[in-house]
Amino acid sequence: MTVTQERTTGDLLVATGITCRFGGLVALDDVGFRIAPGEIVGLIGPNGSGKSTLLSCLSLGRRPDAGKIMLSGKDISRRRPSTVARMGLTRTFQDARVFPELTVLENVLLSRNWTTLPRFGALRGPEESVRERADRLLDLVGIRSMSATHAGELSGGQQRLLELVMAIMPSPKVVMLDEATSGVNPALILELADHLRLLHREENVSFVIVEHNVGFVFGMADRVVVLEQGRVLADGTPDEVKANQEVIDAYLGA
Numbered sequence: 001m002t003v004t005q006e007r008t009t010g011d012l013l014v015a016t017g018i019t020c021r022f023g024g025l026v027a028l029d030d031v032g033f034r035i036a037p038g039e040i041v042g043l044i045g046p047n048g049s050g051k052s053t054l055l056s057c058l059s060l061g062r063r064p065d066a067g068k069i070m071l072s073g074k075d076i077s078r079r080r081p082s083t084v085a086r087m088g089l090t091r092t093f094q095d096a097r098v099f100p101e102l103t104v105l106e107n108v109l110l111s112r113n114w115t116t117l118p119r120f121g122a123l124r125g126p127e128e129s130v131r132e133r134a135d136r137l138l139d140l141v142g143i144r145s146m147s148a149t150h151a152g153e154l155s156g157g158q159q160r161l162l163e164l165v166m167a168i169m170p171s172p173k174v175v176m177l178d179e180a181t182s183g184v185n186p187a188l189i190l191e192l193a194d195h196l197r198l199l200h201r202e203e204n205v206s207f208v209i210v211e212h213n214v215g216f217v218f219g220m221a222d223r224v225v226v227l228e229q230g231r232v233l234a235d236g237t238p239d240e241v242k243a244n245q246e247v248i249d250a251y252l253g254a
């Protein structure tokens, strides 16, 4: 099944007709995408199929040449990334973006300030201070003991976890993860999956997971979208996508 029509009921983020060109190259061609509250959607596809470009368009880091993006029923297609972040959509990057000279805790507190409240939604009840929230999230991913360490001294996997906490700190509705397993020691990838599941449960946040590690995606996602040459090739449950012959031919069987 491909998504070509806007479905407004129940969906948190709905993108329709997303087209993105780089000069003569059509990186995304009339792509539809949706995610429901609390859903985990995996986005996979061959190199150059448009995954990162779609993620940039959905988070408005790159403005699509055509198409419409609705977040919680509001048209965000022409908003700035910072505004979109305040409205509840945050992201991580292929190369973990942390401030190496600042401590782990300072990084987390700073991420909170980027999307400065009060417009950006409440902390988890008035009883939880910003500091308590930072401590709790760092605890959830197992790096609270490193709060005073400079972020630049963390391993690649720990920087990924820090970046994840920074994306979740402002209580977003949806977080987009670009290659969350890249640079992570393979032995720690299962741990990363556990941390993500915990954050997902505790924070009731939706995740879009862009990944080359298809095993990771199939193990985490409620639904998987497959891109090929800038178009949606398939959209279904992990089992449906794994059994899809077109997906096997274009990607999985390779």
Ligand SMILES: Nc1ncnc2c1ncn2[C@@H]1O[C@H](COP(=O)(O)OP(=O)(O)OP(=O)(O)O)[C@@H](O)[C@H]1O
Pocket: 022, 025, 027, 045, 046, 047, 048, 049, 050, 051, 052, 053, 054
């Ligand atoms: N800034 C850019 N300028 C020109 N072309 C670009 C740019 N960014 C991406 N492209 C092209 O757009 C297409 C889609 O690229 P994109 O990075 O979105 O794919 P991807 O699926 O994320 O790839 P990968 O898995 O290798 O990260 C590719 O052909 C790529 O070369």
